[in-house]
Amino acid sequence: MPVGANREASSQDFELPPEIQRLIGKQISRLFSSPPVSEGDIRRWAIATYWPELPPRLFWDPQFARETPFGGIVAPEDFNPFAWRIDPEVWPPLAFGMGGPTPGAAADQELINRWATDLGIGNTGLNAGGTSQYFDRIRPGDVITWESVRSNIFVRQGKVRMLFTETTMTWTNQFEKLVRIEALIALRR
């Protein structure tokens, strides 16, 4: 199961109609920012991903973390600062940066959904994996901004027919430093 926006076409792939092909490379959301990250957010994330063992002190002990090369608490690389966010249409955008869903993105997704249904693809959504690249670590107080693009769409016939949609998200912090690039694939079957 190849991943990545540069994946080469396979003879197993269904040909995309022009209206679907046109959606590849289109922006989904722009410059949506997280609330400032807290030490508590990081601690809870670390506890959950190491449970039932205690997570490394780097993620919850400020005194220990100060003595590390990081100089303070940092988040695990897979930490998600966008969890528990308020809908961008409700959250005052000027408080944490402008942006939100790109106009038309919801309609584009609905078009994909209808096309997949017409192909006889089921309605179960799964995480098929992807690629994550890590750059600057996330620290307490950081505000992370994301921009996402629909980077690939393909349909495969296996035991059942499956729709794969890849979304590439680019995260930067308040210093405009790159934090993460993720290309994640959603599977619908």
Place this chain on the structure above:
Amino acid sequence: MNLDDLGYVLYFEDVREGQELPRFERLTTIENWNRYAAVRDEYVMLHQDDDAGHRGGERGAFGMGNLRQAYLNNMLRECVGLRGAIRKIDFQHRAINNKGDTLTTWGRVTRKYEENGHFLVDVEIGVFNQDGVNITPGMATVELPSRR
């Protein structure tokens, strides 16, 4: 735990191709998944409710793919320590993590090289269940300090 050891350093020169990484193992149940769902605000019924899992064509509620990514990062992070870094992880969820599965992460060094002044190590990775099935194969790249 290496990450709790301020003196632990894994140098690029001390890694050899073919070397396996220490593993990270977890028995996965609703207890893990509930905690992970809580920090992600990911209350998807497929991960919470057996009936929803059945309707999705599975044995019952099943584990999140993102949690397997976290487990792989936990393994890599413990290996590289406080002075190394995970640079890239590429993974494919090929099979379901069912309730009660014991997941064991695995990694084996495939290549070490210098690139633009960075000392990098490629690692073949996977998440194996108790039946020996690799449900999340992939590759990772880590960066290590060098003695040079």
